[in-house]
Amino acid sequence: MSATIIDGKAFAAKVREQVAAHVARLKDEHGITPGLAVVLVGEDPASEVYVRNKGKQTLEAGMNSFEHKLAADTSEADLLALIDQLNTDPAVHGILVQLPLPGHLNSDLVINSIDPAKDVDGFHISNVGLLGTGQKSMVPCTPLGCLMMLRDHLGSLSGLNAVVVGRSNIVGKPMAQLLLGDSCTVTIAHSRTKDLAEVCRRADILVAAVGRPEMIPGDWVKPGATVIDVGINRIPAPEKGEGKHRLVGDVEFASAAEVAGAITPVPGGVGPMTIACLLANTVTACCRANALPEPEGLTA
Numbered sequence: 001m002s003a004t005i006i007d008g009k010a011f012a013a014k015v016r017e018q019v020a021a022h023v024a025r026l027k028d029e030h031g032i033t034p035g036l037a038v039v040l041v042g043e044d045p046a047s048e049v050y051v052r053n054k055g056k057q058t059l060e061a062g063m064n065s066f067e068h069k070l071a072a073d074t075s076e077a078d079l080l081a082l083i084d085q086l087n088t089d090p091a092v093h094g095i096l097v098q099l100p101l102p103g104h105l106n107s108d109l110v111i112n113s114i115d116p117a118k119d120v121d122g123f124h125i126s127n128v129g130l131l132g133t134g135q136k137s138m139v140p141c142t143p144l145g146c147l148m149m150l151r152d153h154l155g156s157l158s159g160l161n162a163v164v165v166g167r168s169n170i171v172g173k174p175m176a177q178l179l180l181g182d183s184c185t186v187t188i189a190h191s192r193t194k195d196l197a198e199v200c201r202r203a204d205i206l207v208a209a210v211g212r213p214e215m216i217p218g219d220w221v222k223p224g225a226t227v228i229d230v231g232i233n234r235i236p237a238p239e240k241g242e243g244k245h246r247l248v249g250d251v252e253f254a255s256a257a258e259v260a261g262a263i264t265p266v267p268g269g270v271g272p273m274t275i276a277c278l279l280a281n282t283v284t285a286c287c288r289a290n291a292l293p294e295p296e297g298l299t300a
Helices: 008-030 045-060 076-088 107-111 125-132 141-154 172-181 196-201 253-259 271-289
Strands: 035-041 064-070 094-097 161-165 185-189 205-208 226-229 233-236 245-248
Touching: 008 045, 008 141, 008 271, 035 045, 035 076, 035 271, 045 064, 045 271, 064 076, 076 094, 076 107, 094 271, 125 172, 141 172, 141 205, 141 226, 141 271, 161 172, 161 196, 172 185, 172 205, 185 196
Parallel strands: 035 064, 035 094, 161 185, 161 205, 205 226
Antiparallel strands: 233 245
């Protein structure tokens, strides 16, 4: 048996189409254009590429994109002043500060200075608390993308055993909350879990988010399980030539695909969903700010 491959690229394109349709409707019926502001401090090359992609996809969906590039030595006071300005700007519905920030800046302080209603990353302490208590919140993009793919593939998740491997604030913890919200029985496992293999083998839904290349082999996967691989790890690929790398997930794809019912590939699985969900969150934030109905199928 070989697993169904969950094509994140195709699914993300579908989500972006839904977003664009909703944006067009907001413009036509209400004269409102959702706006996303992205703040980049310093010159981290990976962040620069990511920010460029975000800006491009924001504009393609018909939204306004506001990019703020600040020098690496920008003071905390100046960064907080910019965020304050964006918080009060009615044209800006979503604010995203690209992480990691340079070492002299306090990331928690910066993120918690964003208006929670505009926190499209879902990292603000208020949004974390709202998600944890099952209330309406902004939801982190990567777990939201995973949830959308799971619902699309499985329909109802009610009563299924879900195991999330990894306990980060960005993926592991919010993913567990979202699965609980859809009535799964949820286990959060991690590097200290006793007999991790046995815990994984009980999962109908296995979400891997540990950041360790190919840590989960196929014999840890329950036959027929749905595997969502959040990991993106660069490993040396001497077969491609000297100094070359390839991307792999946290799951050993070839062996897991033999056993699983469905699996996301790396690359081309969860990755493309992250920016698609950022756009979805921006539209949701815009609708909430204007007391308009939220887009269906684009929220948790």
